[in-house]
Amino acid sequence: MSTRTEPQSSxxxxxxxxxxxxxxxxxxxxPFPLAPGVTAIGRLEDTDVAxxxxxxxxxxxxxxxxxxxxYRVEDLGSTHxxxxxxxxxxxxxxxxxxxxxxxxxxxxxxxxxxxxxxxR
Numbered sequence: 001m002s003t004r005t006e007p008q009s010s011x012x013x014x015x016x017x018x019x020x021x022x023x024x025x026x027x028x029x030x031p032f033p034l035a036p037g038v039t040a041i042g043r044l045e046d047t048d049v050a051x052x053x054x055x056x057x058x059x060x061x062x063x064x065x066x067x068x069x070x071y072r073v074e075d076l077g078s079t080h081x082x083x084x085x086x087x088x089x090x091x092x093x094x095x096x097x098x099x100x101x102x103x104x105x106x107x108x109x110x111x112x113x114x115x116x117x118x119x120r
Contacts, residue, residue, distance in 0.1 A: 018066065018112045025106030026053035034112075039064040041103055049108070056080055056104030064101075071095040071112055080104055 018034040020041075032049045041049040042060040049064075051057045058078035065072045074092040075082035083102040084093050095101070101108045 016113075018110075020049055020064070020101070020108040021111055022051075023100065023107045023109045025051070025104070027051060027106065032108075034064070034066060036066045039066070041101075041108075043104075051103065051106050054104045054106045057106060058104075061103045062101070064095075065092075066112075071110060073101055078103070 020032045020034060020039075022028050022030045022032075039049060040047040040060055041051070041057075041062040041064060043052055043054065043057040044050065044059045045052060047060060051061075056079075058076070058080070060076055061078040062076055062082045063074050065074075072092050072094050073082065073084060073089070075089055080103075081088050083089065084095065085100055086102075095110050095112075097110060097112045099110045101110065
């Protein structure tokens with residue numbers, strides 16, 4: 001009788017594409033693929049990351065920018081603010097792989113192929 005063990009990896013596998021994954025809120029589990037450039041996050045149907053089921057998200061809540069492998073998020077004057085890893089942000093904030101962005105009651109996790117993985 002043979003026993004087979006799967007190799008264990010200490011690091012989380014990198015995604016095939018950059019994405020924001022909903023980790024909490026009305027659309028839990030939903031992935032949003034990201035492309036280089038500017039990504040609008042909001043409640044409007046035509047935003048890139050459309051969170052229409054969360055009434056606490058502003059129509060155009062925040063902007064995520066990917067430029068040269070650097071990820072940044074900025075609140076756009078939303079009613080409830082934008083949080084990164086639980087902290088309310090002011091201005092533009094740099095992101096790393098695995099960072100959590102909260103808009104309204106929705107928590108999004110950055111899964112970036114090229115995002116920083118080091119601690120700040």
